[in-house]
Amino acid sequence: MLRWGNDSGKSMSKNTLLALGTLATMLSFTSIAAAQTSAPSSPSITVNGAKPDLSQYEPAPDNPNPPVSDKDIYCPTALEPILPGDYYACEARAAYGNDNYRKMIEMLRESAYWANKDAQYTLGLAYFNGDMPDVPEDRPLGLAWLALAAERKNQQYQLAYASARAKVTTQEYQQALKLWRQMRLKYADNVAAKRAIRRFNHAIEPIDDSARENGTVYLRGYAPYSQSAFSVANKLHDQATTDFENTEGTVVVGKPEWLHGQQPASASSTSTTQ
Numbered sequence: 001m002l003r004w005g006n007d008s009g010k011s012m013s014k015n016t017l018l019a020l021g022t023l024a025t026m027l028s029f030t031s032i033a034a035a036q037t038s039a040p041s042s043p044s045i046t047v048n049g050a051k052p053d054l055s056q057y058e059p060a061p062d063n064p065n066p067p068v069s070d071k072d073i074y075c076p077t078a079l080e081p082i083l084p085g086d087y088y089a090c091e092a093r094a095a096y097g098n099d100n101y102r103k104m105i106e107m108l109r110e111s112a113y114w115a116n117k118d119a120q121y122t123l124g125l126a127y128f129n130g131d132m133p134d135v136p137e138d139r140p141l142g143l144a145w146l147a148l149a150a151e152r153k154n155q156q157y158q159l160a161y162a163s164a165r166a167k168v169t170t171q172e173y174q175q176a177l178k179l180w181r182q183m184r185l186k187y188a189d190n191v192a193a194k195r196a197i198r199r200f201n202h203a204i205e206p207i208d209d210s211a212r213e214n215g216t217v218y219l220r221g222y223a224p225y226s227q228s229a230f231s232v233a234n235k236l237h238d239q240a241t242t243d244f245e246n247t248e249g250t251v252v253v254g255k256p257e258w259l260h261g262q263q264p265a266s267a268s269s270t271s272t273t274q
Contacts, residue, residue, distance in 0.1 A: 073097060076221025082203040083239060085114035085196055092119065101134040112148075114199070115192035115244070121149035121157050128164050139168055140175035147180050148187050153246045193247040200240050207233050 075090035092107035105126070111119035124146030130137020143164050150161035168176065185191065207217055210229035217233075218226040 074221060076219060078219040078221055082200060082236060083114075083196075083243065084199060085111050085116035085119070085243060086239065087111075088114065089116050089119050092122075099133070101132050104132075105135060112145075112187050113192060114196040115187075115189060115247070117149045117152045117154065117157060120145050120187065121160065124149055124160065124164070139164075140172050141179055143168055143172070143176035144179040144183055147176070148183060151189055189247045193244055197240075197244060200236075204233065204236055204240075207236065 073090065073094040075087055075094060077087075079090075080087040088107045088111035092104045092111060095101070095103035095107055105123070108119045108123050108126075112123060124142045124144075126132050126135050126142070127138045127145060128142025130139075143161070146157070146161040146164050149157040165173070207229055209215075210217060211233040213229075215229045216226040217229040219232065
């Protein structure tokens with residue numbers, strides 16, 4: 001449960017850092033690639049028949065098992081055209097790990113644009129608390145971000161908004177209300193989630209097609225080899241369901257019924273590159 005301390009630089013700061021720590025932690029496509037440090041230059045998504053570059057996965061000879069920290073996080077660019085909200089949330093966490101707080105805020109805004117409520121919630125805490133370097137306290141702006149996060153029926157978001165709402169002055173609340181009315185035109189679920197779902201449905205189509213034919217998919221930055229398109233499609237659809245559940249005013253197509261069954265037995269040699 002989120003706690004807001006009355007005396008509290010330390011407790012508020014802890015809450016913002018905790019929110020940052022949750023960004024991208026449940027996304028398997030990001031966490032598996034956490035030790036990567038440089039962006040790839042070749043196509044990031046290849047469906048069927050790709051020959052991946054294994055050199056990026058070779059450990060340093062003097063340290064075969066380096067520890068992974070926020071500073072070392074690599075966010076696979078293959079994820080950006082599929083689930084950009086998760087990709088930019090990962091980039092925000094990586095920027096935080098490198099003490100680049102301005103980039104962190106920029107990436108959180110990008111993630112928020114794609115309906116990531118964790119990003120909106122984190123922006124709310126960062127501005128309301130004013131406890132991050134290069135992020136000045138702006139309680140009305142923080143409250144507006146928390147209000148946007150709270151539209152998703154999540155107890156943590158709603159408690160955070162209620163707690164912040166109880167602390168602001170009447171003038172701050174009126175300022176926040178004005179900001180919220182402007183920001184919801186870009187960041188509210190009935191706009192942002194629809195945008196993100198359209199993006200996902202378009203990007204997942206060739207992977208679903210390959211999965212039907214028992215093909216393979218190579219997501220650069222996720223694994224050093226091509227993988228079963230059926231398995232990758234399942235993971236991506238599951239992540240999309242997690243990302244967009246309980247959205248207001250949106251239509252989620254959801255995982256195709258055939259993906260719930262067994263992997264097709266037929267093989268395909270068709271090759272498609274994105």
